[in-house]
Amino acid sequence: MSSKVYFTDMRASAKHESLPQKVNKLFKAAGFAKLIAEDELTAVKLHFGEKGGTAFINPVLVRQVVDRVKEAGGKPFLTDTNTLYVGERANSVDHIQTAIENGFSFATVQAPIIIADGLFGKNYQEVPIDGTHFDSVKIGSDIANANGMIALSHTKGHILTGFGGAIKNLGMGCGNRGGKQMMHSSLKPKVKGEGCKVCSTCLKWCPADAILIMEETAEIDHDKCIGCGECTVVCPTRAIKIQWKSETVDVQERMAEYAWGAIKDKLGKVAFINFIMNVTPDCDCNAWSDAYIVNDVGIVASTDPVAIDQASIDLINGQTGLQNTRLEQNFAPGEDKFKGVYPETDHEAQLRHAEKLGMGSREYELIRI
Template sequence: MKSKVFFVGPDVGGVSTLFDALDTSFIKPKSTICVKLHWGEKGNKYFVSPSFVARIVEKIREKGARAFLTDTTTLYHGQRRNGVDSIILAHEHGFSYETVGAPVVIGDGILGMDTVDYRVNLKHFKSVRLASVLSNADGFVVVSHFKGHVGLGVGGALKNISMGFASRSQKQAMHADVEPRFVSPDRCTGCGVCVRNCPTGSIKIEGGKAKFDYSSCIGCGECIALCPESALRILWETDAEAFQEKVAETASVVYNVIRGRVIFFNFLLSVMPFCDCMPKDGEPIVPDIGILASSDPVALDWASAELVNSGSAGTDRISAANPGIPWWIHIEYAEKLGVGTRDYEIIELEGKIGRGYRLQRDRAWSPRTEIS
């Protein structure tokens, strides 16, 4: 059976329309609903606007439930590495009780230590450690900014529930295969940006060049993302597929915990080539498209990717933004793990998918796709 994916244009009012179209029967009076989002790293300005989140909170409260906003602590240096600084950043970015109508709660605690271990039997993981907030809320609304990602190729609902609900140790386990290597040592100027931003102190400058200690590297990709000379490249040829699969496996465990009491929103606005963890400016891959929502995160991410890649047959704009990353694998693998289906129907509720964005079922940009 096809999954339903609903579409509205990029207006705050459309959020209410989407909310009303979804099955929100799990949001009962006096229940506690977790709104999972990413309020953007310090210096990033492309995250989902608080005005959209405020409307979602309003809809939750209309049903007599209480809402709170959440995200988890990060592996890398930045203002979201501990809970206190992260809450301050959320407020600085406009996410406070006064502006949104819900308090901010850190999903894995102030120090990132409030976690729960789930025993599983998956290809990469026998246990998955997740933020305790998953066990403590009655329902979930997952709000994702759909955009590119340096490691995963694209970040939507699946990435949000995977990395976004993972404990720090689980984040490390997912990243562990990623190793920074030089594209060419000649490009390295020895500027030290990577040294200053490495969360594990795994880099030093020797002979005017960066030198990496792979025994302590957690594969966070921070050095790769921040190198001003683009001197570093991940060895995707050997580890890209495993990383994609690990993200999908973690997402599947999260989804199995919250299945039947979750809805997902993907915002295809300011679709940047990099994720909201990146404190930098850039140009979007495509002009604003609109907002999608579904109860199926696989269908939602696949529809979002198709829309970004539509308009010109055979164009894979997602790969063009982050070359060499087989981004579709984590969505396909999540489908194989039973999280959802890529077979969807899109329902335009308010506004039309416009400006040349038309779904193209040829999927010439995705050679591994099997659905026609």
């Protein structure tokens, strides 16, 4: 059975067609207000971006969702969990500070920020899921305890999963730091010696002290490595490589199981909005935003996380790819843009596994508003 996905494009010629107004119309058309009861604590799950990045969801658009939740009688709060890697969001103090500096102040968004897994990422609830990889998952306590959730996801590429949308926002974004380690645990990067410049950048970002700097190259101690993949992202010469073909499928399936754990006790109380704008080749966890690989497409809304991600991928693939970006092939409409950036990554593995878990359907009806 196909799920409904509501879509609005980027065009506007009057005030009532502005992007903030389009978010409001999507919220109404998708019937999200019916999912919220009086005085319910509603988590607005999003990514606040790293310092230096600019592609995250605009706080002005987030404000529209906050206002609609309040109108429905709910009590919204903005939330995310702390990062596994060493950066500006590894503890809740720095995380909140970064969010405010990126524009998510109370004055702008009119909702408090609560980092769901506590000061150091140790606050979680064990949620049983009976999955393929996990019997239970560690979900940030304040997300687990919320009455409902609206997941706002910026669609983009990702060096480990190929594509990031609602499923990634739920899985990686709702698991606590220990859960993130469990999701990444099958990845064991290797240093391609001739490309390594011994700059020590990877050493600074490794949360497990698993990198050794030798005379001519860096080396990774696989007994210590937790597979977070941060060294692959920050290496300026791309000398650190993931063994892509099997490991990334495993990571995506683990991520999908965490996504299921984040919502399985809130069925009928969860909604999703994907912003198909600023489609960068990398995740918003980077402290930069590379050139967009396609033009902005629009915004989609649904109560089905699998359908909304499938629709987002299809809408992106329907665009003409942009030259002078990380996109190296598949420029024509209909060709897979994420394969054009990460040709060895099967980014649809997360959708297949999520559908298998019963999270939703890859079949959808696109309703334009």
